[in-house]
Amino acid sequence: MKLPALVSITAGLVPALAAGWLLFPRLIYKTEAQPLPFNHKVHAEQGMSCGDCHAVAEDGRFAGMPTTESCAGCHAEKGENAGVNALVERYVEPGVEIPWLSNARQPDNAYFPHAAHVTGEKVACARCHGPHGESTAVRPVQVNRLSGYPRDIWGPSISRLRREEWQGMKMSDCIACHRAGGRESACIDCHK
């Protein structure tokens, strides 16, 4: 029996669509685990804010990921839970920095000053980083095998359809926000 043309086309179309929409996103990203579990929500409920660990210093420098020393300020000894035990054993006691992986690492050719945005323009942390403070675990980082950058730069949706304004940190997202705020940019503002 000869196959109808539509069946033949469909036999190619459907698997290709499935591969493109479902399999491709899994293949293009590799997952890298964080060194430790961390519960932002628990810390927020203790009264801590973003700036307590991710501070912008007076001279404009951004603290980025907190140092082992700042974690050890509260968690210097084992016994609380498995996560704290691992922190103390692997990093506090040997005096080694925790190799956190950032979901928001920008390309090397982009200069992004937190001071200008947070201190200067009072942009809320959640505007770009989402409700990170409500998370109960730090996500592993999904790194693009081709570009080398985290998935959060592109956004969770492979189609770039954003449900939330903080989903995605590509140049077009930055420019859209700048334009909405009435600020046109020159190349050299971000690419030093």
Add this chain to the structure above:
Amino acid sequence: MKLEVSRRDLLLAGTGAAAGIALSPVPWKALDDLSIWTQRPPTPTPRPAGPLAFRFTSCTLCPAACGLKARSFGPQPVGFSGVPGHPASDGGLCPLGLTAHHLAKHPLRAVAPERVSGGKREVVDRAAASAALSAAIAAAAKDPKRSLLVVDGRPGRSLSHAFRALAAATNGRYAVPGSPSPALDVLAARFDGPLSLGVDLSKARRVVSFGMPVLTDAGTPGLLARLRAEGRRKPKNERLEVVHVGATRTKSAGFADRFVPIAPGTEAALALGLAHVLLDEKLADAAFLAARTTGLAGLEALAARLAPPLVEQKTGVPAGDVVALARDLAASRPAVVLGGDPAEPLSAEADAAIAALNLLLGAPAGPLVARRAAPAAPDGDAKLAAVTPLDAVPERSVGLLLLDGTVPEGLVPWARLEKLLADGAVVASFSAFRAGLGEKATLLVPGPAPLEEAVEIDGPADAPLATFAFAPALLAPPKELVLPEELLREAAAAAGFELPASPAGRAAAIVAAKRGQLFDPSTATTTPVSSIADAAALETAFAAGACWVDDPAPAPAGRFALLRDEEAPRLLESALGAPGPEPVRVAALPRTALSAAPSSPLLTKLTRETALFPAPSAAKA
């Protein structure tokens, strides 16, 4: 029932699959990721870590020597801006300076000596490079028909002293790039005494450039850009405007307020045509002409022959435009006319006509100011070669061409140097890059990249006031780098020529002269040199990025000759010569004439897409 899968079915399935892929994220996501992958630099700049600090130095990429303010994290500068009030640049900075910190990681950067033999480039060690250079020095010293020629892009440094000593010891020659402003030199030569002139753009309301790329790579482009940016805030009749006259619409011409295309080689005709209108309509600066010039009658007779309709025939510039430009220059005084550049010099007649035009406009009483050279350390007893003009070097007479890393190909084109080389000549270069003249070397001994070494830098010879800085280094050079002066001395010694120690004491010479001010970039204030304790204190200030600036020279008493003897017939012949072809109206590719370093890979993006308006000076007292 047996299912038959034919080739047709497979083709249809393939078509369906292609359509499916096209309708999925695969093509455009893969393209986006690949483009990012291709943009990742092979040697990315290390992520800045360390306290934020601002450091100061002078840009060494071209003779303008603009002030640089570096925003640094720890040891790594991450961005530059101009220094308000800086004597050389007054807050201005051009795209080259803005990206100076990229050059240490440029793809064409070389860190180890390289030798080209048999068409192949190979990395060699220090000993091999020294031996090769030593052998070439010895051979050049023995054979006067294959002598040494050193070309130094930045004379006056301690390395320059070593170059001159080597040239003298080997009966070789020492050359430097030509004057940055030939037309100014011609004008100064018409004074009835010794005179050097500089251009004070802050005193000008009109700058007419006959072919000189003043907005991109001649003079101090960053300063001119800043003055124009400031001028935009003023009423139109108070703004500084730049008019570019030339046969080619260069990048500088494109940036100018007006571009006047003329037929090639007719600059003298246009300049004399403008002189005609100024004299005919009594728009010239009569008081200046009466008090400070001679030969007006001769110039009037000459200019009378170049009426605007004739000028239009010769140059292609409509007569009405000639008249309008002359009237605008007169009405917008102070005005200054600049001409040519060393890479593309105008004719002697054009330079003479431009000099006459400046005198008619009274420019020496305005934007053209007398200046002095900065105090220099004495040469001591060492035997040093004098400067030889490149034109005086016979063709095919050079067996060893030694190119300093500061020689820009835009000012000393390779075609000009190549003619001087004997067969099998060695071309040794100290450039940090396999670019420009560095690419032509058969022995490349790379020196430090910009910002990697402290450099003595005099300001440009056509600046209104002499400046000097000992620009501190902001980056550490690679450990394996061989310093050119060390290798030169080592190779010369091995060839039997002990070079004398270079005189220290530039700071001592400045302190002893008791002249000038010391500009502190961190506070934008100046201190008289006379109040500085000693040379050590001055050197400490230089190490922090300070810049010395001369006091204004006294205005010279004397007169300028509008025309030299026997000059009128030559000028007339040049102006009335056959008309050239139609003016060319294409855009020329940008060239960085004054810098020996290649451009940052980011540079073309910056100049295409970025409106650069340097911040206005905040430091005027």
